[in-house]
Amino acid sequence: MRRESRAAARERLTAISRLLRERYPTAECALRYEGDPWRLLVMGRLSAQCTDARVNEVAVPLFARYPTAAAMAAADPRELEALVRPCGLFRTKARDLILASRRLTEVYGGRLPDSMEELLTLPGVGRKIANLLLGDIFGRSCVVADTHMIRLSGRWGFTPEDKRDPLLVERTLTPLLSEENASELCHRAVLFGREVCTARSPDCRHCELCRAGLCRFSERSRYE
């Protein structure tokens, strides 16, 4: 990885963020939830090793059956497992959802807490889901280090490309994004990572970041 000053890295990431904003003016979460913010927690948990499209489908009958955290806290595990089965890892996910909904109801009166520390006490909630909730529900600027953000951070040259370390990505990008909304950048990164900079074949020839000289991966590939 080429050494770059903190100021230069911040300037480059800001420029990347602005170009992605031009491409995707609306930065929306790919998980489509409505109503109670607890639903985004549920969908975030279901999205582990599952596509967002599948989670969006499963969410419809799921929230019709369990519209609130209190209802899910009292769910019959077998019934809940059957509903979330299409998302994979269904036993673990159903168990986490019941326990998290129970804690949310008993300790927080059914309302999501607004701190990382408290969110992490909910079963099945790790830093990725907590950052998603803090950004989308509470309007904070948080780096959601999902598979797309980790890959893009590596290709852009902010973190080692061969290291899939979400915490490193979060800790590296957060201070560089003080003037940008990190949560919005992460939502745009999902779209960009699906359409242009895909895991298998990044389309550098049609990428504005390549043209603007902002991506280390494309710089390297040009000289190899």
Ligand code: SF4
């Ligand atoms: S230049 Fe290539 S590797 Fe870099 S962001 Fe664009 S598509 Fe991805």
